[in-house]
Amino acid sequence: MQIYKVGGAVRDRLLGLPVADIDWVVVGATAAQMQAEGYRPVGEDFPVFLHPQTGEEYALARTERKSGQGYGGFTFFASPEVTLEEDLLRRDLTINAMAEDQHGTLTDPFHGQRDLQARILRHVSPAFAEDPLRVLRVARFAARYAPLGFHVAEETQALMRQLSESGELRALTAERSWKEISRALMEARPDVFVQTLRDCGALQELLPEVDALFGVPQPAQYHPEIDTGIHTLSVLRQCAEHRQPLSVRWACLLHDVGKGLTPESDWPRHIAHETRGLKLIRAVNQRCKAPRDCQELALLVGEYHTHGHRALELRPSTLLELLQRFDVYRRPQRFEEFIATCEMDARGRHGLEQRGYPQAAYLRGAATAARAVTVQPLLERGLQGAQLGEALTGERLKALKAYKENAGHM
Structure with a gap:
C-alpha cells in the first residue's frame, strides 16, 4: 500500500x-x-x-x-x-x-x-470533454487564479466549446451546477468566471439571461462602459473587492437582466427594466435552485435597485413602502445587503469605481428612523387590529418626513 x-x-x-x-x-x-x-x-x-x-x-x-x-x-x-x-x-x-x-x-x-x-490551465487528456462539469470547474479556477496571471489554454478552450455545443451542459443537475457557480462567485475574480463561460459558449447554455446582456447599450452619461454585459462584470469585480457575501453577488449578477428584453428600437434607454426582469430572475432562481436568501434578495434588488440610487429624491411615502417591502423591522440584514448591492452597482461603472455613494448612509438612517417608532404608546391609547396598523404606519411616515427634512438641512 x-x-x-x-x-x-x-x-x-x-x-x-x-x-x-x-x-x-x-x-x-x-x-x-x-x-x-x-x-x-x-x-x-x-x-x-x-x-x-x-x-x-x-x-x-x-x-x-x-x-x-x-x-x-x-x-x-x-x-x-x-x-x-x-x-x-x-x-x-x-x-x-x-x-x-x-x-x-x-x-x-x-x-x-x-x-x-x-500560468496555464490545461486539460490532462481528451477525456476532459466527457465531463460537462469540467467547463464550470475550469472557469472557477480561472476566477480563482486570475490575480496570479493564469489563463485557459487555447486547446482546453476548444474542448470547453465542444462541450458547450454538445448539449451535455443541460444534463448537469441544478445542485452540481449551483455548487460550482456559488463557489466561483466567491472567488477573487467572479467576473473572470462569467467571461470564461461566455468565451466558450457555456454562458448561453447555463445563464442565457446574463449572456443576452452583452452588446446591449446603456446611456453613456450614466454608464461610461455602455455595454450592459461589461457593466455586470464590473459590478461583480466590485463585489469581490469589497468582500460581499454570496447573496449580494448573486443579486448583482442578475440585477439588470431585464435590459436584455428591451426592444432595440428603445436602446439605449431601458424603461421599466426592473419589473420586466423579474420573470427572468425567477426563472434563473428556479433553474439553478439557488438558496432562498439568494433568491429573495435577487428579486428585491431587481425590482428596487433604481429606488436605491434615487434614495435622496424619494418621497417619504415611497421610502416607507420600500422599507416595508424589505421588512426592515424583522429582517434588517436583508436591507443591508440591498444597500450593498446598490452600491456595488453604482461603483461598477468605468471610471466611477471610487465615487462616493451617499445613498447608503441615507437609507440606513431612514431604516433607523422607521425602526425607532415603537408600538407601545399606540397600545396605551387602546388601539388594536387594523387601527393599530394604520396608526403605526402613520407614525413611521411622520418619522420619515422629519428624517428627510433634517437630512436636507445637514
Whole structure:
C-alpha cells in the first residue's frame, strides 16, 4: 500500500498558497484492506474512506469510463493494479494531476508544474470533454487564479466549446451546477468566471439571461462602459473587492437582466427594466435552485435597485413602502445587503469605481428612523387590529418626513 497527497494540496503548496484541504490517493490496496486498517467507507458510489484519526478522505486509485450523459455518467474501476499515473490521468487539469509521497517527492506525469510556472490551465487528456462539469470547474479556477496571471489554454478552450455545443451542459443537475457557480462567485475574480463561460459558449447554455446582456447599450452619461454585459462584470469585480457575501453577488449578477428584453428600437434607454426582469430572475432562481436568501434578495434588488440610487429624491411615502417591502423591522440584514448591492452597482461603472455613494448612509438612517417608532404608546391609547396598523404606519411616515427634512438641512 502506497499513499500519496494529490490535487489541490500539491498545487497550492507549489504556488506558495495556504493549503486548506488535503486529498489522498491509496495505490495497491483493496477496500477490505482499508477497512482492516480502521478506515471508514463513505457511501457506495466511490471507493473513498475516512482516516480513523484525522477524518481526512483517502480514495483508492481508480480509472473511469464514460457510460452515460452528464456529470454522473461514468463507471469507476478501483483495484490494487491501478497505478498512480492512471489515477492522475482521469483528473481535469494538469495542475491538479500531481502527487507527492510521504518524502515530498513529486510525481508529475502531465507537466503540471511546468503549467503552474507558465500560468496555464490545461486539460490532462481528451477525456476532459466527457465531463460537462469540467467547463464550470475550469472557469472557477480561472476566477480563482486570475490575480496570479493564469489563463485557459487555447486547446482546453476548444474542448470547453465542444462541450458547450454538445448539449451535455443541460444534463448537469441544478445542485452540481449551483455548487460550482456559488463557489466561483466567491472567488477573487467572479467576473473572470462569467467571461470564461461566455468565451466558450457555456454562458448561453447555463445563464442565457446574463449572456443576452452583452452588446446591449446603456446611456453613456450614466454608464461610461455602455455595454450592459461589461457593466455586470464590473459590478461583480466590485463585489469581490469589497468582500460581499454570496447573496449580494448573486443579486448583482442578475440585477439588470431585464435590459436584455428591451426592444432595440428603445436602446439605449431601458424603461421599466426592473419589473420586466423579474420573470427572468425567477426563472434563473428556479433553474439553478439557488438558496432562498439568494433568491429573495435577487428579486428585491431587481425590482428596487433604481429606488436605491434615487434614495435622496424619494418621497417619504415611497421610502416607507420600500422599507416595508424589505421588512426592515424583522429582517434588517436583508436591507443591508440591498444597500450593498446598490452600491456595488453604482461603483461598477468605468471610471466611477471610487465615487462616493451617499445613498447608503441615507437609507440606513431612514431604516433607523422607521425602526425607532415603537408600538407601545399606540397600545396605551387602546388601539388594536387594523387601527393599530394604520396608526403605526402613520407614525413611521411622520418619522420619515422629519428624517428627510433634517437630512436636507445637514
